[in-house]
Amino acid sequence: MNKNMGSTDKIIRIIIALGLAALYFTNIISGTIAIIAIVVAVIFVLTSVVSICPLYSIFGINTCKVPQK
Template sequence: MKKNMGSADRIIRIIIAAIVGILYFTGIISGTLGLILLILAGIFVLTSLISFCPLYAPFGIRTCDLKEKI
């Protein structure tokens, strides 16, 4: 897997995941919507850690710089 996510993209995803996690565990969002958002937040964290988004690959989207690519 080649990297296709840049630093800014990764940071934004982690911030969104943290916000969703806080909202879920404080009870502001709950139920089915809360669970769906929590799962999505987990996916955001996972893709940020590996710097690869499977949805970017089929469309040829790449948010990383050429020097960030490994």
């Protein structure tokens, strides 16, 4: 698969994931909302690490500035 996430997009996702994790670990959120927040945070981190977002592929979005071979 071709990478479809740029560095700015990855940084924003990591910051959001860290914020969600902070809310969870400081017990500001709990219950079902906390579980959903942690799942979203994990998905954001994973997609940032591999630089591929499946939803971007579906909608034809590409924020990666480097041309793929």
